[in-house]
Amino acid sequence: MKHNYFLKFLFIFILLVALNPNSSFGQDIDKSTTEFPASMTPYEWRLSLGYSAIKLPEDVFLEAASVKFPLFKFAAVMGLPSNFLLEGKVNTELVTNQFVLGGRWVYAFDKNWHADVGLSIAYLYGQLKQFGYNSKISGWYSYPSVALGYDFGNLALTFRGTLSFINSLQSTSGTTTVDFAVERANGFYYRITLEQRFYKNTTVGIGFQMNYVKFYYPEWLMFPTFDRYYWIPEFQLMFSL
Amino acid sequence: MNRIRKKILYVLPVVVFVAGILFLNSCSNELDVLFPEWSYAPPTIALNADQRSRMEGIYSVEQGSDQFGSTVILQWTTKQKNYLSVYTGKNFGYFVMQGGNLADTTVYLQGFWRYQSNAQTGLTQMRMTQGTDYVLTGIDSSGITFVGNWGEGQGTGGNTVVFKYVRPIKPELLQIKYYRISHHGSGGGPEYLPQTENTSEICRIIERYGANGIEIDVRISADGVPYMYHDNTLNPRLVQKGSMVGESENYTYKELNSFVRLIHGERIPKLDDILKTIVNETSLEFVYVDCKPSAINNLGEIASIVTKWDSIGNNTPGRDSIQIYMALTTDDLINAFVQLPDYQDIPSINELTTDDVLTTGSEVWSPRWTEGTQNSDVASLQAQGKQVICWTVDIPGFMQSYLFDGLFNGMLTDYPHLLAYYYYGQ
Numbered sequence: 001m002k003h004n005y006f007l008k009f010l011f012i013f014i015l016l017v018a019l020n021p022n023s024s025f026g027q028d029i030d031k032s033t034t035e036f037p038a039s040m041t042p043y044e045w046r047l048s049l050g051y052s053a054i055k056l057p058e059d060v061f062l063e064a065a066s067v068k069f070p071l072f073k074f075a076a077v078m079g080l081p082s083n084f085l086l087e088g089k090v091n092t093e094l095v096t097n098q099f100v101l102g103g104r105w106v107y108a109f110d111k112n113w114h115a116d117v118g119l120s121i122a123y124l125y126g127q128l129k130q131f132g133y134n135s136k137i138s139g140w141y142s143y144p145s146v147a148l149g150y151d152f153g154n155l156a157l158t159f160r161g162t163l164s165f166i167n168s169l170q171s172t173s174g175t176t177t178v179d180f181a182v183e184r185a186n187g188f189y190y191r192i193t194l195e196q197r198f199y200k201n202t203t204v205g206i207g208f209q210m211n212y213v214k215f216y217y218p219e220w221l222m223f224p225t226f227d228r229y230y231w232i233p234e235f236q237l238m239f240s241l
Numbered sequence: 242m243n244r245i246r247k248k249i250l251y252v253l254p255v256v257v258f259v260a261g262i263l264f265l266n267s268c269s270n271e272l273d274v275l276f277p278e279w280s281y282a283p284p285t286i287a288l289n290a291d292q293r294s295r296m297e298g299i300y301s302v303e304q305g306s307d308q309f310g311s312t313v314i315l316q317w318t319t320k321q322k323n324y325l326s327v328y329t330g331k332n333f334g335y336f337v338m339q340g341g342n343l344a345d346t347t348v349y350l351q352g353f354w355r356y357q358s359n360a361q362t363g364l365t366q367m368r369m370t371q372g373t374d375y376v377l378t379g380i381d382s383s384g385i386t387f388v389g390n391w392g393e394g395q396g397t398g399g400n401t402v403v404f405k406y407v408r409p410i411k412p413e414l415l416q417i418k419y420y421r422i423s424h425h426g427s428g429g430g431p432e433y434l435p436q437t438e439n440t441s442e443i444c445r446i447i448e449r450y451g452a453n454g455i456e457i458d459v460r461i462s463a464d465g466v467p468y469m470y471h472d473n474t475l476n477p478r479l480v481q482k483g484s485m486v487g488e489s490e491n492y493t494y495k496e497l498n499s500f501v502r503l504i505h506g507e508r509i510p511k512l513d514d515i516l517k518t519i520v521n522e523t524s525l526e527f528v529y530v531d532c533k534p535s536a537i538n539n540l541g542e543i544a545s546i547v548t549k550w551d552s553i554g555n556n557t558p559g560r561d562s563i564q565i566y567m568a569l570t571t572d573d574l575i576n577a578f579v580q581l582p583d584y585q586d587i588p589s590i591n592e593l594t595t596d597d598v599l600t601t602g603s604e605v606w607s608p609r610w611t612e613g614t615q616n617s618d619v620a621s622l623q624a625q626g627k628q629v630i631c632w633t634v635d636i637p638g639f640m641q642s643y644l645f646d647g648l649f650n651g652m653l654t655d656y657p658h659l660l661a662y663y664y665y666g667q
Contacts, residue, residue: 132609133609134611135611171636171638173610174614174615175614176614176639176646178636180638223636225429225637226358226430227332227358228272228360230270
């Protein structure tokens with residue numbers, strides 16, 4: 001609970017101080033963002049670091065409180081010719097890591113409205129050998145996505161929808177390994193992100209992501225066996241570096 | 242234009258913030274589960290033990306295999322003798338049915354089917370179209386066939402299902418004690434079964450769902466009474482809306498009993514009451530009393546109650562043997578336990594290390610399933626006369642692997658019917 005209060009405080013602080021619309025900016029927001037669907041100069045790099053707080057459904061993840069780790073997200077985006085972007089991400093919870101590689105193609109309708117479509121492939125690897133666990137998980141995901149964004153100049157608002165497909169998933173406990181009989185169509189998530197200049201040429205973004213999935217990889221240790229979709233909200237805070 | 246843009250820049254973060262908060266709090270994962278019931282049951286004569294025994298066994302699914310898989314297992318529950326359970330294996334499925342001899346011409350059954358992995362369920366009924374004479378009299382064994390129908394929800398439906406007898410359950414599997422222990426009787430969540438977990442009511446029905454044991458959770462109230470409740474707080478997962486909030490241990494038992502209603506309307510029971518129900522009204526053979534941290538406040542009382550009902554259960558004429566244990570789950574509880582007089586005579590389970598099992602003189606070791614089968618440690622303790630039960634195995638692949646490749650004496654699971662399906666299907 002203290003953890004939540006801290007996040008709320010941090011969130012409000014950023015809103016009131018960092019997102020000051022009277023700040024003077026050196027350049028447009030789309031020159032710094034990693035989330036907004038903006039094209040980049042070929043071979044230019046941008047990096048970002050994010051943190052996600054997750055609200056798990058209590059009726060399912062009974063033991064979630066016993067093993068819970070913060071979820072950090074690192075992202076690198078490189079511009080390519082013809083408005084393509086190459087994107088790599090590492091999402092890590094210390095015991096769970098997802099390595100994502102993909103591409104996006106960006107289209108600008110005008111100065112303000114932008115969109116992209118993309119496809120990413122992700123490898124999941126998790127391992128825990130403490131707290132009564134001797135468990136591993138590995139598997140492959142694919143994530144087609146589409147995004148629409150509006151550039152206010154100093155602010156950028158992005159809506160991104162992503163489908164989640166599980167290509168394979170194996171779990172090991174002790175010396176026993178089984179294939180998870182999960183469905184290939186795992187669900188979807190959508191995210192609303194608001195980005196603003198933060199410090200020098202960096203940006204800060206806040207995002208609300210709603211996952212609607214059957215298998216939520218960061219919580220694989222508490223994987224429920226119900227064949228149903230769960231709404232799992234995430235609050236995200238991200239900084240471009 | 243610039244003024245409008247500037248206003249938007251002021252307002253937008255606030256709008257996004259408010260929308261975000263609403264967004265995070267608006268999602269609901271509540272599941273609306275129906276428990277279908279027949280409005281009419283034709284009068285049947287209950288089958289006797291021999292007749293029931295002839296019906297039990299492995300059946301092939303001649304029609305309806307898309308819904309229920311290719312093989313099912315029929316078994317009568319032992320105490321509630323007129324309940325027939327059908328373990329289907331597919332989608333954690335099962336039937337719970339009642340019935341008996343209908344006018345000496347057939348065996349009639351009616352009840353419901355269910356996928357425990359989601360909310361799919363419906364009514365079903367069946368008649369024995371072949372083998373009635375054999376079941377009723379024991380002669381003229383020419384095979385048994387059930388023909389029936391199933392529907393979705395409260396509708397009886399027109400979907401046909403046909404079960405054909407293949408073979409009996411192997412006698413050695415019926416003789417061996419392999420414990421299918423229902424994880425606080427929850428079925429994976431409080432909305433998945435018609436009674437709330439950790440109540441006398443769930444104990445009365447849990448055998449129909451394939452369990453021959455149950456795990457229940459004990460805490461100590463503000464006035465020192467051991468009562469049954471799993472979660473740390475009074476929350477909507479388990480409790481109807483009311484005036485009581487926060488940690489349940491902050492209240493006296495009288496307050497909990499008076500003002501708290503569990504989600505299916507039951508009251509929070511005392512440990513003493515729930516064990517009385519289990520011993521007197523069920524055939525459950527294994528009771529795993531999981532001591533939550535507050536149990537340390539009156540561990541002696543828990544030990545006294547467990548010991549009392551273990552003794553009563555094993556000295557009740559006509560009742561099969563029962564093992565009732567208090568489970569030690571933390572180092573603090575172990576340290577408090579060994580301070581109790583004659584602690585080695587108190588029936589106990591130890592969830593920590595094999596060394597801790599020997600320290601507390603526990604009869605049962607209960608490791609977490611996520612540590613693997615640990616066959617060498619399990620065999621070592623079993624050689625010393627201990628039993629080993631792992632908790633809590635819900636994933637079908639692991640359940641099968643641990644059953645067939647592990648040495649455990651049983652498992653805790655939210656799906657005892659699935660474990661029964663794998664066990665009796667051997």
